[in-house]
Amino acid sequence: MTPEADSKDRTFLMAAEKVAANLQGDAQAEITSIIATRYAKLEWVHHAIELAETIFDPFTRDNTFAEIAAASITTGTSDYADALLEMIDDPAVRSVAIEEIAVKYAELGDLDKSLELANELDDADPTLRRIALVDGSFSPRSVELALSITTPELRAGTLGELVTVAHRAGRKSEAAELLTESLRAAEEIEFSQTQIHALISIASLYGEIGDTDRALEILSRALELCQSFEGLPVLGLSSSFPRGEALAQIVEGFARLGHFEQADLAAEQIDDPFQFAHASTKEAIEYFRAGQIGEALTLLSEALELVLDEPVYSEQGMLMKDSLLAELAMGFVIVGHLEKSLQVTEKLSSEAQQYMALEQVGKECARTGNTHGIFQTAESITDDYSTTSYWLAMTDVLRESAATDLARQTLFEAAKSAAMIQDNYEKTMSLIEAAYRFALINSAKASELFIQALVMINQLEEDDKKAPLLLRIDERFRELNRKPNEEERLLLGQVWS
Secondary structure, three states: OOOOOOOOOOHHHHHHHHHHOOOOHHHHHHHHHHHHHHHHHOOOHHHHHHHHOOOOOHHHHHHHHHHHHHHHHHOOOHHHHHHHHHHOOOHHHHHHHHHHHHHHHHHOOOHHHHHHHHOOOOOOHHHHHHHHOOOOOOOHHHHHHHHOOOOHHHHHHHHHHHHHHHHHOOOHHHHHHHHHHHHHHHHOOOOHHHHHHHHHHHHHHHHHOOOHHHHHHHHHHHHHHHHHOOOOOOOOOOOOHHHHHHHHHHHHHHHHOOOHHHHHHHHOOOOOHHHHHHHHHHHHHHHHHOOOHHHHHHHHHHHHHHHHHOOOOOHHHHHHHHHHHHHHHHHHHHOOOHHHHHHHHOOOOOHHHHHHHHHHHHHHHHHOOOHHHHHHHHOOOOOHHHHHHHHHHHHHHHHHOOOHHHHHHHHHHHHHHHOOOOOHHHHHHHHHHHHHHHHHOOOOHHHHHHHHHHHHHHHOOOHHHHHHHHHHHHHHHHHHOOOOOHHHHHHHHHHHO
């Protein structure tokens, strides 16, 4: 962070605005919308509105007005809000804007104004839910708001979230009472698929507060309801997929409570092979946590064989197969079999999918202190941009784990791989991200990389690439509360000259 820090500095934003003026079509609409919203958050609301009015696409323009209106509440310029709502032509967007404004008022503590706006909506329930949970704390008023929600599934879910808040605050008796109310709401749900998922969530909450018997009872009720399951089909997947999805969650719930026999009985009812594999993977993790490593490996191996043998006939099917393979790769690394995990990632359908799975595997290694695994996993990535993204992700996890020295090492690896990226846009974005993280650890390397990024932005010929990069560096500087220095301002001046 620099001594002359200023979170409201508009230098990068003004540069992005100049570049955006040369854009056309969807690119112009998208970039201008982002710029206008950011100006509004910096209290330049009038200028933000002027920019929004230049957006040719009606839907994007209306959404931008909505964003500016919400921003005006938090910046003390709420006088603009009513006029902006009148400027929105799309009724659905106007409703969204009213909801956002209502939530902003709730965040500022003006609950009366917040509820007044919520009452203007045809369906106030989603807004009431957000207001009830707005400050993440437990209070009689938040419970009152949750109980006023008319839609049973939304009321059950909101009460469930308040259970977690109350339990963490040590309000155990209130948490238990809220769970009873949540369960009562769940019993009002007519559509079986929705009711089953609500019951699974409630059972999980009972498990969290230590009432295992009640959790088992509710899971058993959810399992019973699966006999008369009514669910919406998923395009491109088997007709039994939605029911299998619910059963897989029930399997996980029983396994988490250590009742593996009941988990197996639920798994036997799953017809969809992908959901059966998903359930097996979840159960395997719980076996591992219970110290039964042999059972965990057996389930993971059987699930892998099932997924690999299952043919797919649609894009959605391939996405599901890739998702399960990535999940299995995570399963194997969790139980301590990194080599097998890396072999599984090779089975994914594309390099992009493989690299995403490898990043998740690396993160697990970072979380568990497996330094060798972090570097071994990186060796499977051959693309420089993806390698940089991997090292940046490792840095983030390691910083959260307070592994400071290793985080510095992975960050320098990120900077090294970023320097090798051939695509100038990808390289510049990577330099910005690396610089941001160096700044977080107060390294002089940050200034060096930010300068490199600005030099490269000047070298780009395409304004539709320059603008997103300027917006990204603006965002990162704002998060750092960092103001551009003289050299950086000079380079920015060259961007729009």
